Amino acid sequence: MTSTTNKSPAGSFKVLNPAEARILEAIADRIFPATETPGAVEAGAVNYVDQALAGDYGRFRSLYRNGLRAVDRHAHEKFAGKFAELKDVEKDGVLSDFESGRVQSFKNAADFFDTVRCHILEGIFCEPHYGGNRDLIGWHLVGFPGQQYGYPDAYINKPVDLEPVATVEPPLEKK
Amino acid sequence: MTPAASVADVCIVGVGATGSILAKELASAGLKVVGLERGPAPRLEDYAVRDSIKFIARPEQLDWVKHEPTTSRAKLGQTAELRYRTSPLNVLGGALLHWTGQVSRYLPGDFKLYTNEIQSGNAERAGADLTGYDVIDWPLTYDDLESHYEKFEWEFGVSGRAGMNPFAGPRKRGYPLPPLRHSAKMELFAEACSKLGYHPYDTPAGILSQPYRPPAPFDTRIEERPACVYCGHCNFYGCHIHAKAAALYTTIPVAIETGNFDLKTSCKVFHIDTDGSGKATGVHYFDPDGQAQEQRARVVILCAFVFESVRLLLMSKTDDGSFANGLANSSGYVGRNILAHGDVRAMGLYDDFIVNGFIGPGSAAMRIDDFNGNNFDHTGLGFIRGGTIGTSGDGTPITRMDVVPPDIPTWGKAYKEYFTRYYTRSFDLNMQPETLPHKANRVDLDPRHRDRWGIPLPRVTFDFHENEHRLQEFMAGVGEKIMRATGASKVWTERKATPNRWAGGTRMGADPKNSIVNEYCQTHDVPNLFIVGASVFPTMSGYPPTATVAALSYRTAEYILRQKQWFA
Numbered sequence: 001m002t003s004t005t006n007k008s009p010a011g012s013f014k015v016l017n018p019a020e021a022r023i024l025e026a027i028a029d030r031i032f033p034a035t036e037t038p039g040a041v042e043a044g045a046v047n048y049v050d051q052a053l054a055g056d057y058g059r060f061r062s063l064y065r066n067g068l069r070a071v072d073r074h075a076h077e078k079f080a081g082k083f084a085e086l087k088d089v090e091k092d093g094v095l096s097d098f099e100s101g102r103v104q105s106f107k108n109a110a111d112f113f114d115t116v117r118c119h120i121l122e123g124i125f126c127e128p129h130y131g132g133n134r135d136l137i138g139w140h141l142v143g144f145p146g147q148q149y150g151y152p153d154a155y156i157n158k159p160v161d162l163e164p165v166a167t168v169e170p171p172l173e174k175k
Numbered sequence: 176m177t178p179a180a181s182v183a184d185v186c187i188v189g190v191g192a193t194g195s196i197l198a199k200e201l202a203s204a205g206l207k208v209v210g211l212e213r214g215p216a217p218r219l220e221d222y223a224v225r226d227s228i229k230f231i232a233r234p235e236q237l238d239w240v241k242h243e244p245t246t247s248r249a250k251l252g253q254t255a256e257l258r259y260r261t262s263p264l265n266v267l268g269g270a271l272l273h274w275t276g277q278v279s280r281y282l283p284g285d286f287k288l289y290t291n292e293i294q295s296g297n298a299e300r301a302g303a304d305l306t307g308y309d310v311i312d313w314p315l316t317y318d319d320l321e322s323h324y325e326k327f328e329w330e331f332g333v334s335g336r337a338g339m340n341p342f343a344g345p346r347k348r349g350y351p352l353p354p355l356r357h358s359a360k361m362e363l364f365a366e367a368c369s370k371l372g373y374h375p376y377d378t379p380a381g382i383l384s385q386p387y388r389p390p391a392p393f394d395t396r397i398e399e400r401p402a403c404v405y406c407g408h409c410n411f412y413g414c415h416i417h418a419k420a421a422a423l424y425t426t427i428p429v430a431i432e433t434g435n436f437d438l439k440t441s442c443k444v445f446h447i448d449t450d451g452s453g454k455a456t457g458v459h460y461f462d463p464d465g466q467a468q469e470q471r472a473r474v475v476i477l478c479a480f481v482f483e484s485v486r487l488l489l490m491s492k493t494d495d496g497s498f499a500n501g502l503a504n505s506s507g508y509v510g511r512n513i514l515a516h517g518d519v520r521a522m523g524l525y526d527d528f529i530v531n532g533f534i535g536p537g538s539a540a541m542r543i544d545d546f547n548g549n550n551f552d553h554t555g556l557g558f559i560r561g562g563t564i565g566t567s568g569d570g571t572p573i574t575r576m577d578v579v580p581p582d583i584p585t586w587g588k589a590y591k592e593y594f595t596r597y598y599t600r601s602f603d604l605n606m607q608p609e610t611l612p613h614k615a616n617r618v619d620l621d622p623r624h625r626d627r628w629g630i631p632l633p634r635v636t637f638d639f640h641e642n643e644h645r646l647q648e649f650m651a652g653v654g655e656k657i658m659r660a661t662g663a664s665k666v667w668t669e670r671k672a673t674p675n676r677w678a679g680g681t682r683m684g685a686d687p688k689n690s691i692v693n694e695y696c697q698t699h700d701v702p703n704l705f706i707v708g709a710s711v712f713p714t715m716s717g718y719p720p721t722a723t724v725a726a727l728s729y730r731t732a733e734y735i736l737r738q739k740q741w742f743a
Binding site: 030031032033035037039056057092095099117118121122124125126127130138139141142143144145147148149150151154155156157158159160167168 | 224225226227228232233236356357358359362403404405406407408415528529530531533534571572573576577585586587588590591592594595598599
């Protein structure tokens with residue numbers, strides 16, 4: 001097993017082991033890649049997934065465990081390499097096979113792909129106290145101003161000129 | 176089990192929209208009312224947070240959802256699977272806590288489907304195939320409910336403009352508040368509809384457009400609430416400033432203030448008790464510690480939503496005698512003919528227009544009724560009935576991340592480019608086509624799955640049939656046409672309907688042989704047992720049920736208060 005400690009924060013995860021985190025990070029980067037703007041990895045989506053698996057999404061732990069292993073296995077069968085070390089186009093080929101359920105050795109492939117895709121996107125756009133959307137990267141990317149108290153203007157056909165905000169407080173100022 | 180407490184005048188099972196209205200009305204008139212709510216009383220920090228992971232991504236984790244699942248299947252004979260639902264919200268105040276707030280009175284014609292559609296020959300002219308359907312008239316009319324609709328609108332606070340919708344039934348009084356501020360979606364939709372010759376109107380909204388407290392002659396004990404700030408975290412969220420019409424901070428505090436309302440939360444009713452004379456005597460419930468308790472009452476009112484009201488009636492069957500098939504079920508119709516809208520959608524993207532659809536609330540919407548009910552000529556269309564069409568598509572990125580045109584991949588660089596460009600440049604039209612009562616659609620007791628008390632879960636069997644398929648297809652087509660007329664650069668539709676807004680299961684009717692309750696929501700079989708809620712709808716409309724459910728609650732309360740001899 002290759003150590004990834006100096007490449008990613010994998011060591012700090014609660015549920016994912018370093019090898020799993022590395023595969024998931026590589027998947028996240030293909031689902032919502034960094035381009036001229038940051039992507040899922042920079043937004044902390046893997047951290048979001050780990051935190052979720054440690055709590056509300058505990059029921060998905062074995063799907064992740066088996067699925068991530070199956071991704072590496074399929075990468076080996078198809079391209080004779082570890083998933084995280086494949087070229088982007090090869091990674092996309094592996095993931096497309098999962099998406100369409102064409103992975104003979106893993107019958108939950110499509111379910112796994114849908115689940116991971118959904119969770120990674122959640123990790124980009126969540127309220128940041130769930131461990132993703134780091135520095136509100138996700139909200140900045142799409143132009144969502146976050147948990148604004150309200151909007152004094154309807155902003156019809158003009159960009160919303162408000163910095164995104166995040167809060168965990170219920171803002172009602174009543175008794 | 177502790178000995179039975181004293182006999183209440185009224186025991187209300189389920190304190191949501193209906194239960195809270197009944198509690199307020201009956202307790203205010205001096206009746207001693209006990210309210211048993213299976214859910215907890217939510218705290219501000221539980222519901223007033225604008226948290227899209229909590230309410231949109233993981234609703235099955237909510238305390239108010241996870242303990243009361245149903246099972247679900249499409250067809251009789253299939254094995255039903257567990258399904259967590261957010262429509263019966265198991266919390267004090269019920270689903271009004273997180274509803275969208277679309278307050279529409281039914282059309283006068285919506286109450287007479289048998290007369291208007293079948294007897295009149297309309298279905299035949301349309302060429303509709305109604306095999307398997309079981310359509311009856313409501314035993315009441317729009318006029319019977321008019322003053323009760325009004326009471327709901329003025330007590331909870333509704334924003335709208337009377338006279339805009341040419342298809343609406345007559346009303347004696349306008350709305351208490353002007354419409355909500357117009358959003359880009361509303362403007363685009365209204366312009367397109369006017370161009371096409373349709374009749375757009377502001378959706379009457381249970382969201383305050385201005386600070387509001389009900390004036391006399393309505394209930395002035397209800398506290399003033401502030402105007403909506405358009406935060407956009409609305410549908411499926413509790414309101415952080417209480418601008419949304421919810422029972423929790425309107426009817427419930429007033430009911431408690433009377434001193435006649437004994438509210439017990441986290442109390443799960445599991446049996447309705449009857450005596451040898453065929454009358455209800457009270458209920459049994461599990462208290463918060465899991466101990467079985469008895470509550471005796473002169474009148475029992477089930478306000479537990481479609482699934483639970485049916486389940487309780489079936490659970491309360493007696494070994495022999497008139498309730499052997501379940502309580503109030505001499506007709507065999509308990510659980511039958513459940514209904515749900517089959518929503519379809521049309522989506523639009525704009526290259527040259529910024530929509531900012533996340534600015535709420537969801538019920539700040541424009542709508543047309545040109546294709547609702549029987550408002551258009553159905554000759555040769557192959558179906559009867561219709562639905563409303565209105566703007567939607569509010570929501571955070573979590574809500575919108577799966578709204579992707581069919582020619583764009585759902586992941587990768589192309590998806591990222593799409594979503595980052597169009598999140599602020601898109602919205603949807605939502606079509607709410609009505610569903611006809613069908614004999615195969617029902618709720619019964621699941622033979623495999625039980626809840627944490629060991630009680631069989633309600634099993635929902637529901638599918639759309641021929642009339643719905645044709646109507647949904649038609650409605651999607653109209654939506655697509657309107658969306659194109661808004662000038663959208665790209666338009667696509669979601670034509671596979673998902674069931675939304677449940678009703679039916681204990682329907683009202685004039686004939687005890689094919690219905691459960693009469694026009695006052697009183698069961699035909701048990702004179703002191705009432706069922707109030709969408710479950711009494713024999714047919715639905717293109718509108719959401721809430722306004723009609725609330726109107727029925729006020730009307731039932733009036734009826735019960737007229738029966739003075741019951742409480743002497």
